[in-house]
Amino acid sequence: ADGARVPVLVIGTGYGGSVAALRLAQAGVDVHMVEMGMAWDTPGPDGKIFCNTREPDYRSYWLRTRTKAPLNYFLGLPIDRDIPRHTGILDAEEFGGITVYQGRGVGGGSLVNGGMAVTPRRENFGAVLPSVNADEMYGVYYPRANAELGVGVVDPAWFDSTACYQYARVGRKHAQRSGFPFVFVPDVYDWDYMEREAAGTVTRSALAGEILYGNNHGKRSLQQTYLARARATGRVAISPLHRVTSVAPAAGGRYTVVIEQIGTTGAVTAVKNVTADRVFFAAGSVGTSKLLVRLKATGALPGLNGEVGRGWGDNGNVMCGRANHMWDPTGALQSAIPCCGIDNWAAGGAFAEVAPLPTGIETYASFYLSITNNPNRAQFSWNASAGKVELNWQAAWKQASITMAKTIFDKINSREGTIYRTDLFGVYKIWGDHLTYHPLGGAVLNRATDNYGRLTAYPGLYVIDGALIPGNTTVNPFVTITALAERNIEKIIATDL
């Protein structure tokens, strides 16, 4: 409520915010979480909370009047459609050179993502978070994060026989015939549930094209894990459809937080001022960076250091499809949850997930999301005349990612006698190089903050999300975001409270 005073205010309910809320509550601290997206706990007129990828409706996108599907063409035809403007679940946020996809709602990215829960290979960790003790991370915090998130792996025997992973077995065969290491990718999806979906004994989710706009069953989002346990402490309150617009010093070492309440069309319905002893920025890499850069430039937090807004990367995301021969069908029924990848990081700087094309028809296509070692880093800055934060990522910087992804797919195409699909991202366009699912950085650990996420110029202000990670995790990022948050909050509770 307007005028309230809280011990801890957390901005955002994604991985970083949820870890902070649970651990602080367990330590006896009352926490208030502020989330700009919806609660996603109430079914719509069709009885479902979330819509699927084949019929995106008002629930699909954050305040857009037309869908912006990551895979925006099929057979060279655009597939986007008009939708009512609504505070939907997936934000396709457009900057000059890149579209950044993000989850909006209680649970953040865990609502929309594929649940792929990958711990980086230990030999790569020094490049991911150079100032963090790897022994502690691999001995304590990665195991803790994996356990709390409910990470598991597909049963290899079931994988070998189920129709819904025909596409992944084709991916495996082609990878292995070209001599690439093939790996199973762990996921937070409930694998027993998926087996029952295939057996026809439960309502389908992954097998009904649910991903990107939410899963009605099967996926352990943060709503089922960290946030459920945080709520069970009785010390955590969550305000959905509330957006933080300002944080500034107040009397007594506290902070005044300005919060806009919004309706489902995006209109502001109320503005509230809350006083907090401590504030955790957990609005995601883009959300936290945008807030900090604007608050520094406009005088609310002028003492933030010059590293704020720097070190942003796209985790080297790039997508492509391959056209298979008629004797390599990938299956009309495809699980929307990927379960395997091709690891060519050491030799070629690319880790490619074998991804589904859950169209419901046979496409003879293999589809991949590659994470690559793209070295480019962008900076957020405040454009005073436009009144907004901009990101200087250049579209051409994706060429580095394409070159690395090609170390895998050029070889497979040459071995198999196949070609790239040119109809998935436009008319004769091979590479999905206009987007990222994995924004990272903008308030990098040990640069914009101290080595535990403290914004040291302002005691009581912390960053605890993907903004801390300098642009790349070599694999999908949320396990690393979660494990780093576990490490940092343990230190903060022990020394600051």
Ligand code: FDA
């Ligand atoms: P996160 O983005 O999760 O949460 C931030 C929250 O803050 C959001 O809920 C947002 O609405 C809220 N917020 C922002 N600004 C605010 C403000 N001013 N006031 C109030 N609230 C505010 N990763 C992975 O490891 N495996 C995978 O399979 C995938 N797949 C995938 C698919 C798709 C489609 C997407 C979009 C992303 C993925 N990811 C992924 C990425 C993963 O989801 C992402 O890295 C994490 O969610 C980031 O966690 P954070 O805690 O940093 O922020």
